[in-house]
Amino acid sequence: MNDLLNIIGNVGFPIAVSVYLLVRLEGRLEVLTQSINNLSNVINRSSEN
Template sequence: MSNDLVNMIGNLGFPIAVSVYLLVRLEGKLEVLTQSINNLSKVIDKSSED
């Protein structure tokens, strides 16, 4: 049982680590994208008022 668990962690550890790394990076990029969309929305609102 213990040997199987160690083997499973060895086989799955790298893909899990890569997935977590990519999710963390993607979260930061999504935050920047959200801010850009909000800024664009404000600019469009201001230009439609004129």
């Protein structure tokens, strides 16, 4: 039982931190993707003129 708790303590924390960082990064990537799409649209409109 002690070994199981030790394994969970050693592995659980890095997993929790990784999941937290991935969730935060996903939101930022979503915003970055929208910004790139908006920039692409502006460039396309300005090149048509």
